[in-house]
Amino acid sequence: MGRGYGKAQIGTLVKRMRQGDVRALSRLISLLEQEGEEVSFLMETIAPYLGQAYSIGITGPPGAGKSTLVDKLTTHIRRLERTVGILAIDPTSPFSGGALLGDRIRMQQHYLDPGVFIRSMATKGDVGGLPRVAKDALKLLDAAGKDYVLIETVGVGQTELDIMETTDTTVVVFVPEGGDAIQTMKAGLMEIADIFVVNKADREGADRMVTEIQALVDMHHPHSWWRPPVLATQADRDIGVVELFTAIEDHRKALCKAGEFEARRQARRKKELIELVERHLRTLLLHHLQREGALGELVTRVERGEISPHRAADQILHDTQLIQHWFQEKV
Ligand SMILES: Nc1nc2c(ncn2[C@@H]2O[C@H](COP(=O)(O)OP(=O)(O)OP(=O)(O)O)[C@@H](O)[C@H]2O)c(=O)[nH]1
Ligand SMILES: [Mg+2]
Structure with a gap:
């Protein structure tokens, strides 16, 4: 093996x-x-x-204060005598070393605490989306018996969607300087965030931003059973963190009451199955496409424009013998 x-x-x-x-x-x-x-x-x-841990996604632009929030939330949860697993998913960047070091220093007390497990994971150039590895690591922390799992990701559109589909509660963090981000994300944002946080509330423009997001929430929140709250925090001074945790717990209760908690988990399992099968089929396809033979010839003809991709796809999918052969051969 x-x-x-x-x-x-x-x-x-x-x-x-x-x-x-x-x-x-x-x-x-x-x-x-x-x-x-x-x-x-x-x-x-x-x-x-699986299924015991409660998972919380913390996502938002670089430097918004996500790690600081995770750190302070962890302190709070530990005071409640519950255990925590932390996954910091950091997009592979040669510059992120410094930030990680900062996190390490900040999180020092948690590193010494057996009730907290911290792990950072690189995303190895995955463009957007939460890597499969991170989703599986979340499960390991669940199986290890952590009461809460916090996942920190830098939000870049696809990641947020993915984190929403992976975690029970998704917290989207903004900072007062990030007004543009909200404008560009407007449409999708409401589907993603269960809770909005405007961190660095000590900075100019925080109130205005809270009002702005609140107006967006008023206009459109997708569920009748939950209206995403908009909270102002100052993570570095531990202001608003208890309120954030309370909002997370409220969301959890609302999910359960609406029957959404189980519905979401069911949807997640189904999606995972589809993803796994899809990935395997894709690997098989790519493997066989690269080889010589009839399939290779077909690809060449598609490349030259002699046959349309649609027609070629039809041919492949109707060739049961060929497909059977894919599965017989070990890749
Ligand atoms: N002024 C102010 N600074 C803050 C606040 N919260 C965090 N910071 C600072 O903002 C900087 C970035 O905080 P991080 O927690 O590392 O932010 P992050 O979102 O995890 O950053 P990346 O992981 O690099 O994307 C740090 O210097 C924090 O001390 C706040 O409420 N107000
Ligand atoms: Mg961070």
């Missing part, structure tokens, strides 16, 4: 992780990051333990 993890070893690591062994958890997340064939087995092994 690939890089040295057999099924028995994975089973042992999962067991240790469930008993609170932080190193086992770390190693399993690293295993996810290698994206080897063991991932399937690992996810299957932890499947019975």
Whole structure:
């Protein structure tokens, strides 16, 4: 099995992780990051333990104060004697090293706390979207018994949508200087945010921004059972953080009351199934397209414009023998 993890070893690591062994958890997340064939087995092994953690996505533009909010929320949740897993998804950038170091210093007290697990993950050049690895890591933290999992991502459109579909509550963070961001996102934003935060409320323009977002929420909020609140915070001074947590809990209650909590999780499982099958089929297709033979010839003809992509696709999809052959051969 690939890089040295057999099924028995994975089973042992999962067991240790469930008993609170932080190193086992770390190693399993690293295993996810290698994206080897063991991932399937690992996810299957932890499947019975899923569904207990409450997941919260914190997303917004770079430097908005997301990590600071995560840090302060964590302190609050720990005071309530609940455990926390933190995933900081940082887009691969040669410049993000500094920010990570800053997070490390800020989060120091949490690194020493066995009730908190922190991990940053690079997105390896994925354009937008939450990487599969992050979604699986969230599950590991759930299976490890964390009460809350906080995921921090830099918002760039697709990521927000993805985080909304992945977490139970999505918090979208803005700063007073970011008025333009709201204008450009207007349409999609309401579908994504369960809670709005205007952080750096000590800065000029914060009140105006709160009012502006509130007006947007008034105009259009997609659910009758939840009206996204707009909160002002000063994360670095721990102002408004308790209110934010209360809003998260309110959203959780509203989700449950409306029957949405389970509905969302069901939709998520279905989406995951489709994604997994889709990914496998895509890999098969790409693998076989690259090869010589009839399929290779067809591709060349499409490239030259001798046959339309539609017609070629039809031909491929109707060739059951060919498709059967794809599945017989190991990729
Ligand atoms: N003035 C002010 N500064 C803040 C506030 N909250 C956080 N900051 C500062 O803003 C800077 C960026 O904060 P981070 O928490 O690292 O922001 P981030 O959104 O996680 O940034 P990236 O992960 O790099 O996208 C830090 O220097 C914080 O101390 C606030 O309420 N007011
Ligand atoms: Mg950050």
